[in-house]
Each structure stands twice: as C-alpha cells, then as structure tokens.
Amino acid sequence: MWSPESEINSIGMTTMRHSISASSGISTLSSCGNPEALPELPPGDEHRLQRAALNLQQKLILREWLKENRLQSYYSRLIATEVTSLEDVYWLEDSRAMQILGKDFTIWNQVRQKLPTSKSQLEALKAELWSTVVKSSNHQDAWTYGGMLVVSVSVAGLITLAAMTDQSLAPEARHSLLQYVTGKYLMPSNCRVEWNFDDPSPVGHTFSFIVRFFQRNGNSYPICDRDEVAVEVTAEGTKKVVVISELGSSTDPNNANEAKVKFSVRTAGQYKISIMIGSTHIAGSPFFKQFIPGPMCANRSRLIRSTSIVVCQAGLPNVLHIEPRDEYGNICNFDNDSDPIKGYNVEIYDLNDQISEKFSNAITLNYDKVNSRINVIALFPEPICLRARISYEGQQIPNAYFDMVVLSSCDTTLVHKNIASRKHNISYDAKIMSVAGLPKSKPRKVICYIGPKQFTIKEMILKIIPKRIATFRLCPSTKIHFLPTTPQSLSSSSLTTVASTNISSSNGNNNSSSSSSGGTIFIIDDGSQPKIELSSKDRNLIAATFTHFLIKNIGGSESFKDKQDFFYHEVRKFHGSNCFHEKISLKVQREKILESSMKATKNFSVSDWCGNFEITFQGEQAIDWGGVRREFIEIICAALFEPVEGGLFCTFHEKRQALVHPNPNRLSHLKLKYYEFAGKIVGKCLYESALGSSYRQLVRARFTRSFLAQLIGLRVHYKHFEQDDPELYIQKIKYILDTDLDKNENVEIYFVEEVYDTMGQLIRTVDLIPNGSKVRVRNENKSQYLDALATHRLSNNVKDEIDSFLKGLNLIIPDNLLSIFDENELELLLCGTGEYSIADFKAHHIVNGSNQEFRRVLDWFWAAVSNFSQTEMARLLQFTTGCSQLPHGGFQELNPKFQITSAPTFANLPTAHTCFNQLCLPDYESYEQFERALLIAISEGNEGFGMS
Numbered sequence: 001m002w003s004p005e006s007e008i009n010s011i012g013m014t015t016m017r018h019s020i021s022a023s024s025g026i027s028t029l030s031s032c033g034n035p036e037a038l039p040e041l042p043p044g045d046e047h048r049l050q051r052a053a054l055n056l057q058q059k060l061i062l063r064e065w066l067k068e069n070r071l072q073s074y075y076s077r078l079i080a081t082e083v084t085s086l087e088d089v090y091w092l093e094d095s096r097a098m099q100i101l102g103k104d105f106t107i108w109n110q111v112r113q114k115l116p117t118s119k120s121q122l123e124a125l126k127a128e129l130w131s132t133v134v135k136s137s138n139h140q141d142a143w144t145y146g147g148m149l150v151v152s153v154s155v156a157g158l159i160t161l162a163a164m165t166d167q168s169l170a171p172e173a174r175h176s177l178l179q180y181v182t183g184k185y186l187m188p189s190n191c192r193v194e195w196n197f198d199d200p201s202p203v204g205h206t207f208s209f210i211v212r213f214f215q216r217n218g219n220s221y222p223i224c225d226r227d228e229v230a231v232e233v234t235a236e237g238t239k240k241v242v243v244i245s246e247l248g249s250s251t252d253p254n255n256a257n258e259a260k261v262k263f264s265v266r267t268a269g270q271y272k273i274s275i276m277i278g279s280t281h282i283a284g285s286p287f288f289k290q291f292i293p294g295p296m297c298a299n300r301s302r303l304i305r306s307t308s309i310v311v312c313q314a315g316l317p318n319v320l321h322i323e324p325r326d327e328y329g330n331i332c333n334f335d336n337d338s339d340p341i342k343g344y345n346v347e348i349y350d351l352n353d354q355i356s357e358k359f360s361n362a363i364t365l366n367y368d369k370v371n372s373r374i375n376v377i378a379l380f381p382e383p384i385c386l387r388a389r390i391s392y393e394g395q396q397i398p399n400a401y402f403d404m405v406v407l408s409s410c411d412t413t414l415v416h417k418n419i420a421s422r423k424h425n426i427s428y429d430a431k432i433m434s435v436a437g438l439p440k441s442k443p444r445k446v447i448c449y450i451g452p453k454q455f456t457i458k459e460m461i462l463k464i465i466p467k468r469i470a471t472f473r474l475c476p477s478t479k480i481h482f483l484p485t486t487p488q489s490l491s492s493s494s495l496t497t498v499a500s501t502n503i504s505s506s507n508g509n510n511n512s513s514s515s516s517s518g519g520t521i522f523i524i525d526d527g528s529q530p531k532i533e534l535s536s537k538d539r540n541l542i543a544a545t546f547t548h549f550l551i552k553n554i555g556g557s558e559s560f561k562d563k564q565d566f567f568y569h570e571v572r573k574f575h576g577s578n579c580f581h582e583k584i585s586l587k588v589q590r591e592k593i594l595e596s597s598m599k600a601t602k603n604f605s606v607s608d609w610c611g612n613f614e615i616t617f618q619g620e621q622a623i624d625w626g627g628v629r630r631e632f633i634e635i636i637c638a639a640l641f642e643p644v645e646g647g648l649f650c651t652f653h654e655k656r657q658a659l660v661h662p663n664p665n666r667l668s669h670l671k672l673k674y675y676e677f678a679g680k681i682v683g684k685c686l687y688e689s690a691l692g693s694s695y696r697q698l699v700r701a702r703f704t705r706s707f708l709a710q711l712i713g714l715r716v717h718y719k720h721f722e723q724d725d726p727e728l729y730i731q732k733i734k735y736i737l738d739t740d741l742d743k744n745e746n747v748e749i750y751f752v753e754e755v756y757d758t759m760g761q762l763i764r765t766v767d768l769i770p771n772g773s774k775v776r777v778r779n780e781n782k783s784q785y786l787d788a789l790a791t792h793r794l795s796n797n798v799k800d801e802i803d804s805f806l807k808g809l810n811l812i813i814p815d816n817l818l819s820i821f822d823e824n825e826l827e828l829l830l831c832g833t834g835e836y837s838i839a840d841f842k843a844h845h846i847v848n849g850s851n852q853e854f855r856r857v858l859d860w861f862w863a864a865v866s867n868f869s870q871t872e873m874a875r876l877l878q879f880t881t882g883c884s885q886l887p888h889g890g891f892q893e894l895n896p897k898f899q900i901t902s903a904p905t906f907a908n909l910p911t912a913h914t915c916f917n918q919l920c921l922p923d924y925e926s927y928e929q930f931e932r933a934l935l936i937a938i939s940e941g942n943e944g945f946g947m948s
Contacts, residue, residue, distance in 0.1 A: 002045060004549070005493055006390060011549075017055045018829075021399050027826075029063050031934070038454065043922075054291065055084065057130065058084055058085035058086075059079065059084050059085070059135050059480070060130075061085070061086060061126050061129045061130055061416075062075070062078070062083070062084065062086060062088075062089075063075050063134055064129045065129055066078075067291075068129075069107065069111045070107070071104060071107065071108060071111075072103070074100060075103055077100050078092075079098065081096065081100060081620070085904050086115065086122065086125070086126060087122075088602075089112055089115065089143070089716045090112075090115070094925045095107075095819055097109075097333065104144060107586055108945075109213070115205060124459050132746060139221040143179050146470070158563075159380070160888070169175065174313060175754045182849045183215055183216035183217030183218075184215055184216075184217060184219075185215060185216060185221075186213060186214075186215060186221045186223075186227060186277060187214060187215060187216035187221075188276075188277045188280045188281065188282045188283070188338060189217065189282070189283050190214040190215070190216060190283070191211060191212065191213050191214060191275075191277070191282040191283060192211075192212050192214070192276065192282075192283065193209055193210070193211050193212075193284065194209060194210040194211075194212065194281070195209045195289075196208045196210070197209070198240075199289050199290055199431055199902050200289075200290035200291060200292045201265075201289075201290075201291055201292070201293070202291070202292055202293065202295070202326075202576070203265045203266055203267065203268050203291050203293060203294050203326065203328055203330060203697075204265070204266065204294040204328055204401070204932075205264070205265070205928060206262055206263070206264050206581065206926075206927055206928065207262070207263055207264070207265060207925065208261060208262045208788075209259060209261055209273075210258050210259070210260055210261075211231075211259040211261065211282070212256070212257055212258055213227075213229075213258075213259070213731075214257065220256070220257040221257050221258055222248060222256035222257055222544060223247050223248050223256070223257055223258070224349070225247060225248060227261060227277060228277060228278045229245070229276070229277055230274075230275075230276045230277075231243050231245055231259075231261050231263055231270075231273070231274070231275050231276075232273075232274045232276075233263050233271055233272070233273050233274075234271065234272045234274075235265075235267055235271050235272075236267070236269060236272075238579070241263050241264070241265070241271070241867060242263065242264075242378075242863050242867055243261055243262065243263040244261070244262045244263070244808075244863070245258045245259055245260070245261050245262075246259065246260045248263075251910070257539035264863065264864075264867065264927065264928075264931065265291045266326065266328040266931070267291075267330065268291055268292055268293045268330040269290075269291065269591070270289070270290050270291075270689075271288070271289050271290075271291060272286050272288055273285070273286060273287040273288070273289060274285070274286040275287075279310045292324075292333060293326045293330035293331060293332045293333055294326035294328070294330070295325060295326060295332070296324040296325070296332045296343075296392060297325065297326050297327035298391065298393065298395040298396065299324060299327070299395065299429045299936065300325045300326065300327055300328070300396050300398070300927075301322060301325045301331055301388070301392065301397050301398075302322070302323050302325070302398065302399055302693070303320055303321070303322055303376070303397060303399050303400045303402075303885055304321040304322070304323050304336050304373070304627070305320070305551070305642055306320060306399050306400070306402060306554045307402070307547055307551060308402055308403060308479060308480075309402065309403045309404075309405055309480060309543050309546075309547045309552060310378070310388075310402050310403070310404050311404075311405050311407065311543075311544045311547050311548065312378050312380060312404060312406045312407070313407055313408075313412040314378075314380055314381060314382050314384075314407065314408055314409070314410060315380075315381065315409070316379070317377050317378065317379045318377070318379070319375055319376065319377050319378075320375075320376040320378070321368070321373045321374065321376065322373060322374040322376060322390070322397065322400070323372075323373050323377060324372075324373065324374060325634075327932055328935075330677050331372050332372070332733065334367070334369075335377060340364065340367035340374065341365045341367055341374060341936060343393045344365055344390065344391070344392055345390070345391045345394075346363045346365070346388065346389070347387070347389045347390075348362060348363065348386055348387070348388055348417050349386065349387040349389065350386060350387070350484070351385060351386070351482050351483065351484040351938050353387070356386060357610065358385070359380060359386060362378060362379055362380050362381075363376060363377065363378045363379075363388060364377050364379075365377070374882050375603050376390065376492065376902060378404065379389065380404075380406040382404050382406070383408045383411070384404075384406045385403065385404070385405055385406070385482060385539075385540055386403070386404050386406070387401070387404065388400075388401070388402060388403075389400070389401045390405050393644075399446055403482055403543075405538060405540045405543050405544050405547075406543070407544055411540070411541055411544070412544075413547050414541065415541060415544045415548060416548075419545065419548050425607070426449065426450045426451070426545060427448060427449045428447070428448045428450075428536055428538040428541060428542050429445065429446075429447060429448075429455075429536060429537075429541075430445075430446055430447070430448050430533065430534045430535060430536035430538075430542075431443040431444060431445055431446065431536070432444045432469070432532060432534060432757070433448055433521070433534065434532075434533040434534040435531075435532055435533075436530035436531060441603055443535065444459060445459070445460075446459050446469060446538050447459075447460065448533075448534070448536070448542055450474075450542065450545045450546055450549065451474075451549070452474065452510055452549050452552070452553070452816075453473065453474055453475075453553075453816045454472065454473050454474060455471070455473050455474060455524065455546060456468060456470070456473040457470045457471075457479065457532065457534075466856050469532075470529055470530075470532055470907050472524055472526045472529070473526065473552055473713055473815070473816060473819050474546065474549050474816065475526075475550070475551050475553065475554075475712075475713070475816065475819030475820055476550070476554060476819075476820060476822075477526055477527045477712070477713065477714055477819065477822075478524065478525070478526040478527075478550075479524070479527075480522055480523070480524055480542075480543050480546060481522060481523040481524075481525065482539070482543075482623075483521040483522060483523065484519070484521075484523050484531075486642070494597050496661035496759075511525075514584060515824075519533070520536055520537055520708070521533065521535050521536050521538050522534055522535075522536075522539050522541070522542075522543065526713065526714075527714045528716055529715070544622070549643070553816060553820060554566065554820045555567075555820075556571075557571075558699070560821075560828065563820050563821060563825070563831060565828070567817055567820065567821075567822070568689070569690075570814075570817050571627060571686065571687060571690040571813060572691070574814055575606075575607075575610055575687070576816075578637075579594055582611050582612060583611065583612045583614045584603070584608055584612065584613055584614065584617050584902075585614045585616065586600050586614065586616070586632075587600065587615060587616045587617075587618060588600055588612050588615065588616075588618065588632070589617070589618050590617045590619075590620070590635070593635050593636055593639050594630075594636070594639040594640065594674070594805045596618075597636055597677075598673070598674070598677050600617055601677070601680070606811060606812065609680060609683070609684055609687075609811070609812055609815070610684075610687055610812065612690070612695075612702075613629055613632070614626045614629070614653075615629050615631075615632040616628075617661045620930055625847060626704050629695065633681070633685065633700070634700050635904070636681060637699060637700035637701055638700065640674075640677075640678045640681065640701075641660055641678070641700070641701035642660075642702075643660050645662060646663075646665070646666055646667040646670075646679040647666060647667075647670070648662070648663060648666055648670055648674055648678065649661060649662060649663055650662075650663035650666075652664070652724060652725035652728065653725065653726070653729070658701060659703060659704040659705070659723065659724055659882065660701060660703060661703075661704040661707050661724065661794070662675065662707065662798040662801035662802060662805070663798075663801075664797045664798050664801070665922035668778040672800060672801065672804040673804070674803045675801050675802075675804035675805040675808070676713060676805065676807050677808060678805055678808065678810035679804070679805040679806060679808025679809035679810075679811070680808040680809070680811060681699075681831065682699055682805075682809055683806075683807075683808065683809045683810075683812030683813045684812060685697040685698065685699050685810060686695070686736070686811070686829070686830070687812050696832075698831055698832040699830040699831050701830075701831065702830075702831075703827065703830075704720070704723070704724040704794075705720050705723050705724060705823050705882065706720040706790070706794040706795070707726050707794075707802070708826050708827055709823050709824040710795060710802050711802075711805075711806065711809070711818060711826065712818050712819045712821060712822070712823070712826055713815070713819050714823070715791070716790045716791055716794045717786075717787050717790055718733055718783070718786035718787055718789065718790045720794060721733050721790060721794075722882070722914050723882030723914045724794065724882075725793075726914065726916075731788060736749070736777070736782055736785075737782070737786075738784065740779065741778050741782060742778055742779050748776065749776070749777040749785070750772060750773055750774070750776055750777065751766060751767065751768045751772030751775045751785055751788060752765045752766060752772050753765065753766045753789060753792050753793070754766075754775050755813065766792065768788035768789060768791075768792055769788055769870050772788075793905055800945070824884070827884055828871075828874060828879075828884060831884065836870065836874075836877075836886070837890065837891075838862075838865060838866055840891050840892070841865070841891050841898070842862065842889045843891070843892075844890070844891040844892045844894070844897060844898070844899070845891065845897060845898040845899070845900060846897045846899045846900070847894075847899075847900050847901075848899060848900070848901040848902065849900075849902030851902070853923050854902040854921070854923070857902075857921050857923060857924065857930060858921070859902065859932075860924075860927045860930045860931070860932070861921060863927070864927075864934055872935070872938065875938040875939060876938050878938075879912050879919075879938045880898065880905075880912045880914065880918070880919045881894065881898070881917045881919060882914035894917055896916055896917050896918075897917065898917050898919070899917060899918040899919065900918075900919050900921060901918055901919065901920045902920075902921065902923075903920040903921055903922040903923075904922075905922040905923075906922055906923050906924070907923075907925070907929065908920060908933075908934070909920045909933050909936060909937045910922065910933060910934055911937075912937075921934075
C-alpha cells in the first residue's frame with residue numbers, strides 16, 4: 001500500500017538531496033527551512049510564493065475548523081464559493097450557505113455564531129487550529145519561509161502549490177514546490193520562435209516556423225500534447241487559417257522541445273499568429289506577419305469591363321484596363337525594380353485569323369501605379385474590324401480575346417446619338433443568308449431593330465407590313481460573330497455576291513463610311529434560338545450599337561459580384577418610388593399555407609408584392625419582427641418546390657435530395673396559376689434581397705440546371721441530363737455517345753420519343769423532328785438527336801409551366817436583368833451560398849483509394865477545403881454534385897454520398913461525375929500545386945461534366 005514515507009524511502013532521500021544540492025547547496029529537506037539555503041528567486045517570484053503560501057495556510061486552517069465541527073465534507077464547495085478563510089465565514093450570506101450546506105445549515109449557523117468577534121481572539125483561534133494542522137503531520141520537517149508555512153510532508157505526500165492556492169500563479173501553480181523552486185517547469189515567457197520565412201513573403205506557399213520551449217531555469221522542455229499548446233493563425237481579423245502542428249521529435253531527442261507549425265496563405269494582407277500555452281501567450285505573441293501578392297498569373301487576371309466586342313473610334317485612343325492578379329486572385333503589386341508590362345504580348349488578327357502586320361503596333365501597354373493595373377491603349381488610324389489577343393508569358397488572359405470594331409468619327413457620333421435617343425427605334429437594313437446553318441437559296445431583305453432590351457429581325461411584307469422573324473435579347477448570352485468576306489470562309493456560297501451589295505440604313509443617316517470597314521457578314525446567336533446569318537453594309541454600326549446597349553445592361557462588368565451589385569441596383573431603380581416597402585399584413589393558415597397564401601395575395605398589385613409582408617399565422621400569437629416572415633418564406637418554398645407525388649415540382653428519380661423540375665404530371669387541381677404564384681414568390685425573394693442584407697430572403701429549393709437555363713432564355717442540351725437526370729444519362733445518353741452507331745446495326749434509334757405508362761405499356765411516340773420516325777440516328781447526327789431529346793423532355797414537356805412561372809417572376813423582376821447571369825450564377829443569386837459545415841462534410845463522405853500518395857492528397861484536400869470561403873464551397877458543390885445547395889439534412893442526405901476518388905493521373909485538373917456526386921483527385925507534387933488545380937477546376941470548370 002502506498003504511503004509518503006515508503007515512497008520517499010524507496011526513492012531515497014539521497015537522490016533528492018543530490019539533485020537539489022547540485023545547484024543550490026541544499027543538502028537536507030530540513031535545511032529548506034533556512035531561507036539562506038533557498039535558491040535565489042527574483043523579487044516577483046518571491047512575493048508570489050509568499051502569497052501562495054499564506055493562501056494555502058488559511059485554507060488549511062478553514063479545513064481544520066470544518067473538521068472539528070464535522071462539516072469537512074463541504075470544504076470543496078465552500079472553496080468554490082470563494083470562502084477560503086475563517087474571515088470569509090462571517091460574510092457568507094445565509095441564503096447562499098443554505099444552498100451549500102442544506103440540512104447541515106443549522107450546525108453551520110451555530111458554530112459560526114461561536115466564532116470570536118475580536119481580531120485578537122480570532123488570531124488566537126487560528127493559531128490554535130494551525131498548531132493542530134502542524135501536529136497532525138506525520139513528518140517532522142515542517143518549515144517556514146519568512147514566518148509563513150510553505151510546505152509540509154504529510155500523509156497526503158508533498159503538498160503542491162496547485163491552482164487551488166491562487167489562479168494568478170498558473171501555469172506555475174500546477175507544479176510542485178520543488179519544481180517551482182528549481183525552475184523545472186515550462187515557462188511561456190522563455191519560449192522562442194524561429195521563423196522559416198521572410199516578412200513580408202509572397203502568398204501561395206506553405207509557411208513554417210519552429211517554436212522552442214524552455215523551462216524557467218533556461219533548460220529545454222520536452223513538449224507534448226498534455227502541455228496544451230495552441231497555435232492560431234487568423235487573417236483579416238477573424239478568418240482562421242488551418243495549421244498543422246508537430247510537437248517534439250520522434251527521432252532526435254535533442255529536438256524534443258520543438259514544435260513545427262505549417263500553414264498556407266492564399267490571401268494577401270496582415271496575419272495574426274497567436275502561440276499560447278494554456279491561456280498564456282509565449283514571449284512576443286501574438287505576432288503579426290505581412291504577406292504580399294505573388295507573381296502575376298494570366299489565368300486569374302482579367303480585362304476590366306471587357307465584352308466580346310470592343311468599340312473604338314479611329315484616330316482616338318481607346319483605353320482598356322487589365323487587372324493583374326496572382327494565382328489566388330490577389331491584385332499584384334510591383335516594386336520599383338520590376339517592369340510591370342514585361343511578359344505581355346498583344347497580337348492583332350484580321351477576320352481570317354491571320355496576323356495583321358499593318359496594325360501590329362496599334363495597341364500599346366503601360367502601367368498605372370496608382371490603381372495597380374495595366375493600361376491597354378488602342379489607337380487605329382482608320383475604320384476597320386479586327387481581332388485582338390492579349391497574353392502573358394505565352395498564356396492567354398481569359399477574357400482578352402475579343403473583336404475590335406473601329407468606327408469613323410461620323411459613325412461614332414451616330415451610334416452615340418442612337419444610344420441617347422429615347423425612341424429606341426434604331427434600324428438597319430440587312431439580308432438573311434442562312435438560318436440554323438441552312439443557307440437560303442435567295443437572300444431575303446430584312447430590317448434589324450436594336451433597342452435597349454432586344455435585337456429584332458423583321459421582314460417587310462408588301463413593303464409596308466412588318467413580320468417578325470426572330471427576336472434576340474440583349475444579354476451576355478447573345479453573341480455577334482464576324483465572318484470574313486473571302487468565299488471559302490463563308491457558310492453559304494451565295495455570300496460572295498452579297499458582300500459588295502450596297503444597302504443604305506433605314507434610319508436615313510449617311511453611313512457610307514462603314515462600307516470600307518472590312519467584311520459585311522455576321523452571325524447572331526443567343527444559345528437558345530436557331531442562329532441567323534446576316535449580311536449588311538452597316539454590320540459594324542449594328543455591332544457597336546448592340547455592344548453599347550449590352551454594356552449598359554450588365555453594368556459594365558462580367559464578374560458575378562459586380563453583376564449582382566448591378567442587378568440589385570437596377571431592381572431598386574425599376575420599382576423606384578412606386579414601392580416604399582410599406583408594411584402589408586398577411587394572414588395565412590399554416591396547415592393550408594399554399595391555398596391561403598394565394599387567396600390572401602390574389603388581388604395584390606406589383607407595389608403590394610414589393611411591400612414589407614407582416615405575417616400572421618391563424619391561431620398563433622407572434623409579433624413579426626422578421627423571423628415570422630422568414631419562416632413563412634421557408635414554409636411556402638417547401639410547399640411549392642418539395643418533390644412530392646403529384647406536386648408542382650418533381651424529380652427525375654426517387655432520390656429525395658434530387659434537383660426539382662416543373663411537373664407535367666401534377667394533380668389536376670394544381671393549375672398554371674400556382675406556377676405564376678411560385679414565380680412571384682421567387683421575385684419577392686430577389687426584391688427583398690436587393691433592399692439589403694437585413695431583408696435578404698433565400699429561395700429554399702434545388703432547381704435543375706435546365707430549368708434555370710430556361711429562366712434566363714437559354715436552350716437546353718443533352719449535357720443537362722448528367723445533372724438533372726443522372727440515371728437517364730448513364731443508361732441512355734452515355735451509351736449512345738460511346739457507341740458506334742454506324743457499325744452497330746443491332747442498335748436502331750430514330751428521332752422519336754416513346755412514352756410509357758406506369759405499367760410499362762407504350763402509349764404513344766412523339767417525333768422529335770419533322771418525320772422523326774423515319775430519320776435514323778447515326779454518328780453524324782447523334783448530338784442533334786440527344787439535343788432534340790433534351791428539348792422534348794426538359795423544355796417542351798413543361799413549356800406552359802415555365803411560361804407561367806416566368807409571368808409571375810417577371811412581374812417583379814424584369815427578364816433582361818435575369819439574363820445577365822448564367823445558370824450557376826442564377827442559382828447563387830436565388831439560393832445564396834448557404835452554410836456549410838466542414839465537420840458535417842468530414843463525417844458524411846466516402847473515400848475510394850487507400851495508397852499512401854492518395855492519403856497525402858486527401859489530407860491536402862481537407863486542409864484546402866477548411867480554408868475555403870462559403871462561395872468557394874458553393875462552387876465545389878456545383879462542380880461535384882451539380883448544385884450549390886445541400887439537402888435540408890446537409891451532407892448526410894446526399895444520395896449517393898459525396899465521393900472522393902483517386903484519379904490515375906498526375907498533375908491534371910480534378911474532374912467530377914455529378915451523377916455519382918464523385919470528385920476525382922489526381923496526384924500532385926506539392927500542396928501548392930494541388931490547391932491551385934482544385935481552385936481552377938471549381939472556378940473555371942463548374943459545369944463538371946466529367947463523363948462527357
């Protein structure tokens with residue numbers, strides 16, 4: 001059985017004697033009573049030691065008093081209540097004492113009343129109790145320091161100066177007196193940091209530093225997990241950076257006092273590095289380190305306010321701006337010794353894609369140090385139509401390949417006059433050469449009308465009756481493509497005879513200067529309707545007018561953040577002073593939320609829909625300060641968009657978390673007005689979000705990409721099946737893509753869609769093109785067949801439903817504003833980025849691969865994801881699952897589970913298979929290379945069609 005005496009005897013007093021005397025001359029435990037024999041302590045430490053000893057003495061006296069009165073069981077609870085001496089007994093309130101002592105409060109009250117009230121009598125009682133404490137010790141070597149007890153070896157062993165004496169002594173207070181006196185304990189103020197990087201350093205690297213830990217006496221301290229070492233790296237004040245810490249060294253005992261810390265930095269700025277032991281900072285902590293942008297990366301840099309067509313005036317400089325960014329998106333800085341424009345290359349091409357030597361020096365570059373950007377100055381001596389390409393160190397800047405339309409001064413004045421006109425009846429003569437790639441045997445004369453919202457092509461019947469042929473919206477998805485005038489480059493053999501046709505502008509202005517401005521052929525295509533090929537002498541005027549309107553429509557920039565800000569501004573401007581966001585009371589039934597809400601809003605005007613809804617649920621008492629309104633939106637979205645059987649929206653398979661699409665087989669009582677109401681709810685959410693973050697409302701739904709595409713006017717295609725209907729994609733679409741239909745005569749597919757009932761019986765067949773049942777699918781037309789199948793299943797089947805939805809949505813949000821986004825951006829606008837839990841992600845995923853290299857890449861993946869912003873997490877989900885939104889239950893409800901798989905490649909970009917929710921990660925040389933590839937994949941390749 002253990003006892004202090006037996007342990008001391010077994011260890012040997014000689015050992016203790018030698019260890020102490022070696023440095024301090026203390027030869028016996030009794031000799032510790034001689035203050036002269038104690039090691040010399042700094043004045044601060046000596047004072048703290050005296051104070052701790054006094055506190056310990058008072059607690060032992062209190063414990064002895066409680067023991068004599070049979071109340072010792074309450075000692076710990078009294079200490080926790082800060083009753084640490086006999087003096088504190090006087091001041092403990094009766095109500096608090098009753099809570100602590102319960103049934104023994106009567107005894108407590110009696111013995112407390114017996115305590116002496118005079119100071120001299122109280123001191124005498126304390127001396128008597130203290131004498132009992134000393135005598136009760138089984139060891140005779142009780143000793144004092146400065147008249148106060150410091151330590152006593154009793155039946156409890158060596159009494160330690162623990163945290164129970166004084167919290168201000170931590171962490172020293174956790175150690176024994178022997179450790180404290182000899183300095184053999186971890187001292188935060190003695191610890192030092194060795195930085196393995198310069199200050200400042202460029203971002204994009206994994207940085208490391210070493211923390212060396214020492215005892216108070218200056219000797220090395222072997223660090224371990226029990227020492228509660230915490231390292232925290234924060235950027236921008238609050239954003240934490242994931243750190244990897246390795247304590248000690250398993251191979252070299254000399255480095256046992258070292259902790260190696262690594263972390264990655266992607267965002268430039270000042271970082272705060274805190275190193276703590278428990279709750280105490282080490283010497284110098286927190287540290288502040290500056291990280292600067294890395295070298296310019298062409299792939300992340302952008303041409304500011306650029307469109308696919310840049311309009312210039314001959315003889316005058318036109319300035320564009322390149323924002324140089326590093327590979328992590330930080331704006332680059334250049335010191336005085338570097339040349340900011342070194343590495344750039346500007347190439348000028350004609351419409352035949354041949355380098356134009358004549359205008360090779362028409363574009364020059366210089367550096368704007370104030371705004372940290374490169375100025376691109378274009379100066380052409382004459383009207384012309386060309387193409388320009390700007391690259392950096394051989395790599396093209398993503399949006400720096402564009403057409404340039406150079407107008408004469410007369411044409412420039414005319415375009416600006418047309419743009420400024422309020423009539424918006426600008427028109428130009430042209431001829432249709434082909435539609436959807438099919439040339440016309442005889443080109444037809446048409447008139448092109450251009451306004452702020454649309455580009456309309458009309459044909460005059462009998463020269464007086466206009467007949468609309470096609471209308472294209474003025475949005476980023478509508479493109480004008482210039483064609484050369486040489487016969488071999490024209491899509492129709494008849495174009496050569498038209499190139500020299502002299503057609504005057506129907507607006508009556510003299511535009512003869514444009515006739516010498518290169519070719520006259522162009523194609524207009526919006527990605528939804530059949531593309532139309534036109535010929536016009538005023539082609540450059542048409543393109544310039546179109547481009548000026550487009551720039552106004554998108555706010556001058558194509559980044560999502562800029563377009564979002566522009567969208568919110570234009571929504572507020574659209575409604576203007578007609579909508580003051582006044583409170584509008586709305587009383588609905590929770591059990592019949594859809595029907596009661598439609599009834600309550602049946603006669604609402606646009607201004608009513610833009611009001612501040614004050615929701616009341618019938619039979620419930622609650623004041624709506626915003627929380628009830630948010631609950632209403634969440635409930636109404638669930639009623640509208642949850643994929644229940646026969647509901648308004650459905651999925652293409654049974655998985656509950658699947659993307660939802662308008663349901664053509666809904667219950668009969670769900671009329672088209674329900675879709676119109678759904679569109680109004682979505683428009684209401686967008687309008688509320690435009691008013692500011694305090695009103696922001698998110699749409700709680702996971703829409704199919706094909707549905708979102710149709711909301712912004714794009715046509716659907718077979719690639720949408722991979723995200724919208726993965727089962728059909730795997731079973732049919734991919735099979736057709738991978739099969740040689742010309743050689744495999746056993747596979748007969750025609751341009752028809754077969755419709756079956758629930759029992760699997762064929763009901764009817766639908767021709768996907770005219771006489772589709774007679775047109776067999778071959779290799780050359782398989783893409784046309786798959787696109788026709790997508791159009792039928794994803795668009796034509798629900799055309800009325802989508803039209804009704806758009807009717808309600810466009811009542812509040814103009815369609816031209818929605819069209820400035822693509823499908824992924826529209827989802828982020830509607831649904832937000834959401835809140836993503838990394839812990840939830842780690843707990844609910846599947847890993848396919850176990851080799852050492854893949855485990856290393858997997859560790860890098862979690863380190864990178866832990867540093868992701870919410871927007872980057874949304875992009876990762878879009879890339880892998882096809883949607884930025886998680887099911888209601890988070891990653892746990894994803895079906896299939898999120899899969900991370902090893903790819904049998906090296907240093908390639910990650911790929912994804914959205915039908916499996918699968919992310920494929922190749923191997924890489926370093927963490928930096930991996931992180932860069934992952935960011936490029938989710939940012940630039942967010943369609944994620946890994947199988948196509």
